[in-house]
Amino acid sequence: MELTPLKYFVKLADVLSFTEASKELFITQSTLSLSIKQLEEELGVTLFDRIGKKIYLTDAGRDFLDCSRKAIEEVAYGVQHLKEMQHVYTGKIKIGVIYSLFPLLNICVLKFTKAFPKAELSIVYSHSVLELVELINSNKLDFALSYNPQDVSALTESTEYACMPLCVIAHETHPVAIRKHFSLSDLNEFPVIFLDKELYTRKVIDRMLAQYRIKVKPQIEVNSTPLLLDMLRTGHWISILPQDMTVSSPDLKAVPIKEKTEMMHISLLSLKGKRHSLLTEKFLEVLRQETQEIEEHRVAGGKDSDLFEGKPTGGGA
Structure with missing residues (x-):
C-alpha cells in the first residue's frame, strides 16, 4: 500500500468534502475519487457513506483513520530521523502557547533558530489552556507551552518545568x-x-x-x-x-x-505516546534550560532579575 492514498484519505476524512479536499491537496476531484475507490477495493471495506451530496465516515473508516494517521506520522518520523542522523536538521515543529508564556517561548525561538536556521516553526497562540489541550489531543500540535490544567485529559501528557x-x-x-x-x-x-x-x-x-x-x-x-x-x-x-x-x-x-x-505551573503538554523528532528534542532542550533558570530565580527570590524584565537569560542551545 502506498502512502499517497492514505494522505488523500486522511484529508478527505478531515474535511468530509471531495471539493474542499481536492483543493487542499491540489488534485482534481476525479483523481481523489478514484484514489479513494481503489483504496476501498484494496481494503475490502467502505470507508465513506455517500448520502446525497454529503459524505460520512463509516465505522470502518473511523477505525482506519487512526491507523492511517499513525502510519503517515511514522514515515515522516523515519525520514526526519535519517536526515538528523546526517546532521541535516530540517523540518517543521508545531508549537502551541498561551499569551503569558509567549515571552518565554520567544526567547527559546530566538536561540533555537540561530542554532538551527533550516528548521521551520508554526506557532499557534491561544488565551485558553483547554483549547491548547484540544489541539494536542487532535494531534494538530507537537507540543504546547502552557499552565498545567488539573483536568488534563487522559490523552495528554504533562511535564512540569517551573512555577x-x-x-x-x-x-x-x-x-x-x-x-x-x-x-x-x-x-x-x-x-x-x-x-x-x-x-x-x-x-x-x-x-x-x-x-x-x-x-x-x-x-x-x-x-x-x-x-x-x-x-x-x-x-x-x-x-x-x-x-x-x-x-x-x-x-x-x-x-x-x-x-x-x-x-x-509552567508545563509542556503533548500527546501521550507521541514520538518527538530529534529536531523537536533540540528545541525542548532550549526550553528546559530557560525554564530551569525561571525556577532558580523564583526560588532565589529574583523577581527583579533580567528574566522578569523580558531579557534573555544566559542559557544557550
Whole structure:
C-alpha cells in the first residue's frame, strides 16, 4: 500500500468534502475519487457513506483513520530521523502557547533558530489552556507551552518545568504599584478587572479567593489577556495574574500577594505516546534550560532579575 492514498484519505476524512479536499491537496476531484475507490477495493471495506451530496465516515473508516494517521506520522518520523542522523536538521515543529508564556517561548525561538536556521516553526497562540489541550489531543500540535490544567485529559501528557505565583498586577502609575506586598482583603478598595470565569487562570484565582473567604465582584470581566493588559495600562484597574505576565510589559508591575498564593505551573503538554523528532528534542532542550533558570530565580527570590524584565537569560542551545 502506498502512502499517497492514505494522505488523500486522511484529508478527505478531515474535511468530509471531495471539493474542499481536492483543493487542499491540489488534485482534481476525479483523481481523489478514484484514489479513494481503489483504496476501498484494496481494503475490502467502505470507508465513506455517500448520502446525497454529503459524505460520512463509516465505522470502518473511523477505525482506519487512526491507523492511517499513525502510519503517515511514522514515515515522516523515519525520514526526519535519517536526515538528523546526517546532521541535516530540517523540518517543521508545531508549537502551541498561551499569551503569558509567549515571552518565554520567544526567547527559546530566538536561540533555537540561530542554532538551527533550516528548521521551520508554526506557532499557534491561544488565551485558553483547554483549547491548547484540544489541539494536542487532535494531534494538530507537537507540543504546547502552557499552565498545567488539573483536568488534563487522559490523552495528554504533562511535564512540569517551573512555577509562578499569582500577583496583583497594576500599571506603574497606579498607587498599588509602589507597594511591597498586597493583601487580598484590600482588593475591594480598588476597581478590579478579571479574566472570564471560564478561563483556567480565573478558576485558579477564584479557588484562591475562596480559600481565604474573600468575595470580590470585578467591575469588568474579559476573555482576552491582551485586552485585560491594555485596560490595566489606563492606570484605573488592578487585576490578579501570574507573575510572569509582566515579562514583556515593563510598564506593568507585579506586586506579591501577602497571603500564600496559588502557583501557576509552567508545563509542556503533548500527546501521550507521541514520538518527538530529534529536531523537536533540540528545541525542548532550549526550553528546559530557560525554564530551569525561571525556577532558580523564583526560588532565589529574583523577581527583579533580567528574566522578569523580558531579557534573555544566559542559557544557550
